[in-house]
Amino acid sequence: VEGISSARFEYVGLMKPGMVSPDMGRDEVEELRREARSRDLKPLATWGVLQPGEKGISDFEKVIDIAEDLGIGTILTAGPWPYLEGVSVKKPTSKWIKEVEDFFGAMEVVAEHAASKGVEIALKPHAGITGTAKECLETMERIGSRSVRIWYDPANVVYYEGLRPEDTPDDLCVVADFVTGLCAKDIIGGRGGEITAPGKGRIDFGKLFEILECKGFEGPCLVETAVPANTPPEDVDAIVKSSLEYLKGVAGQTPP
Numbered sequence: 001v002e003g004i005s006s007a008r009f010e011y012v013g014l015m016k017p018g019m020v021s022p023d024m025g026r027d028e029v030e031e032l033r034r035e036a037r038s039r040d041l042k043p044l045a046t047w048g049v050l051q052p053g054e055k056g057i058s059d060f061e062k063v064i065d066i067a068e069d070l071g072i073g074t075i076l077t078a079g080p081w082p083y084l085e086g087v088s089v090k091k092p093t094s095k096w097i098k099e100v101e102d103f104f105g106a107m108e109v110v111a112e113h114a115a116s117k118g119v120e121i122a123l124k125p126h127a128g129i130t131g132t133a134k135e136c137l138e139t140m141e142r143i144g145s146r147s148v149r150i151w152y153d154p155a156n157v158v159y160y161e162g163l164r165p166e167d168t169p170d171d172l173c174v175v176a177d178f179v180t181g182l183c184a185k186d187i188i189g190g191r192g193g194e195i196t197a198p199g200k201g202r203i204d205f206g207k208l209f210e211i212l213e214c215k216g217f218e219g220p221c222l223v224e225t226a227v228p229a230n231t232p233p234e235d236v237d238a239i240v241k242s243s244l245e246y247l248k249g250v251a252g253q254t255p256p
Helices: 002-006 024-039 054-072 093-117 133-143 154-159 165-178 204-215 234-250
Strands: 009-014 041-045 073-077 083-084 120-123 147-150 179-184 186-188 195-197 222-225
Touching: 009 083, 009 147, 024 041, 024 054, 041 054, 054 093, 054 179, 073 179, 073 195, 083 234, 093 147, 120 133, 120 179, 133 147, 133 165, 133 179, 147 165, 154 165, 154 179, 154 186, 179 204, 186 204, 222 234
Parallel strands: 009 041, 041 073, 073 120, 120 147, 147 179, 179 222
Antiparallel strands: 186 195
C-alpha cells in the first residue's frame, strides 16, 4: 500500500481474495478505512465471488454492504469457472450447466441488492460465460440489471480464451458501450502465456484507450500486478510506479 501511495496513485483496488470478506467485523472494516485514508488512497473496487444457494447470496450481499460503507463503487466478479484443472480439463457438461443456471439465479437477487445500495457489479473476463467480450455481453444482457456492467481485461481474454493480443481492440468494441472500467495487465505469448506488467507484453493499450475515449469513457483503469510471491517489496513498488507512468503516457496524460 505504501508503494501504491508513493507512486502517486489516488485510488486503490482491494482485489486480493478475502480483502473484503462477508465475515469482516466492524473493527476490520474500520482498519481498512484508516489504512486507505492514512495513505491518501480511495478504495475503488474489490473482488467478490458469487456462490450458489442462500448462503452464497447472503455472503455476496454482505460484501455489497461493506463496499457501500467503504465508498467502494464496484465489485468485480466472473461467471462460474468451467475447468477442473488449468485451462484445459473441463468440468462435466451437466455440472457446468447447473453451475451456470445457479449463477444466473443468484445474480438476479444480488443485482437488485446492489442497485439499492448504489454499488455496481462488474463482469470481468475470466473464462466460461464471462470469457470474451461476447460472452460478457450475453451474460450481462441475460441478468438484465442496470447495476451490472463490464470491466474489460485484455490480458485475460488472451490467457484464458486464446485471442491474439492484436485482436483485443476488436473484442473490446463488442462491449465498449457497457465498459465502466479497465483492468490493466499485459501478456507475453498466447493462451496460458506469461502475465506481466502493462507495457511489457503485446497488448496495445493505446488502441484500447482510443476506443474507450470515442465512447466517452471516463471510468478507472485498475493496474494489476503479477509477480512471483517472493518478489522483494521494493521491486513490486517499482513495477507499480512504471506501470502508472506507462499507462499515463499511452493515454496522453502527463506522468506524475
